[in-house]
Amino acid sequence: MTFIVVGVSASSGSPGALRMAAREAQLRGVPLIAVQAWSAPRAPSASAGRPPAVNVDSNQLFSNAERALREQVTETLSEQEVECRLVRGTPGKVLLNASKGADLLVVDAPRGSVAVSSPLLAHKLVYRASCPVLIMPPSQAQAG
Template structure:
């Protein structure tokens, strides 16, 4: 079965960027593209039916939006196989369900900062927290969604992110760009930055970070350009800084169970809100 790349569509400019990015991802992989519009219009429309067509008003609008998105995808990538689905479901549930038979889900994000970012990114956050396949959330400015640039991989620790490493390596190879693996580290609370344990020697935490990078990248495919970098500071801040001139930031997540079900860790949650480039959230096996 040829698994598709799925894009969530709602008619917004951000979702149209997602269509562009998803079309590029599908073309790179030789995969079909599936466009999904989901909304519980029946709950809100009630008996307000468009009598002329015998369907809920929002369903009519949704199909118009979907038609425009399909034409956009074909213009961007002629010859691409495109399928569409207009679903009377909650967007989060529909996209998570679609992810079980997808190789990638691509979503736009309307957040622009502050409270608006927290409120308007709810669908993207929910899908990233529950999806069965990697999810790419478009962040940053309105530049070309598939803009060239290195792929940055956030390495959480020794043996912590094999699925994310594989995904990041594939993305870098598909685009012919370097892979930069980054591992953040912190000094012990009793050690100040100005007085390391041994002058001129790396701190133990820095050495451990370098070892984690080597272990994570030991099975990279031959010929892939890979850089390794350790940086002192909170992982979220280090990765957000690395995203400033990157084409894609990749983080692996082992979902944590909380009061309301699976949720993202602090680092993945933080970079989804603040990264300056698209973010790929890759689920790791439990």
């Protein structure tokens, strides 16, 4: 089975990437899978070896993040059927795994300036993905 994967940022919602991936999925007649990486936040530490004052319920946080992903996708692509997957892990690993066997992987370019020494997700995806990668330029990321 063929399909298209789109990476969805928790901060921006990746509307440009979602719209482009949705158009491609419709043109090709294949399913669209929206994927977002998730990692549990660290519990606040307490001083002097005491347990933290706040307990973090990672299952509830995960459920909330799943709901937020579905809402972001629905807000951008209200009419189109999209499978949404929130996956524990780093964005690079999650997107590379999700795109195995895909026809196309679509992501937004990084936002803002990035230090020269920092690893770029888009660069990693281009060189390691097993399918073509479409990176939406910042000028198109919010375009309708």
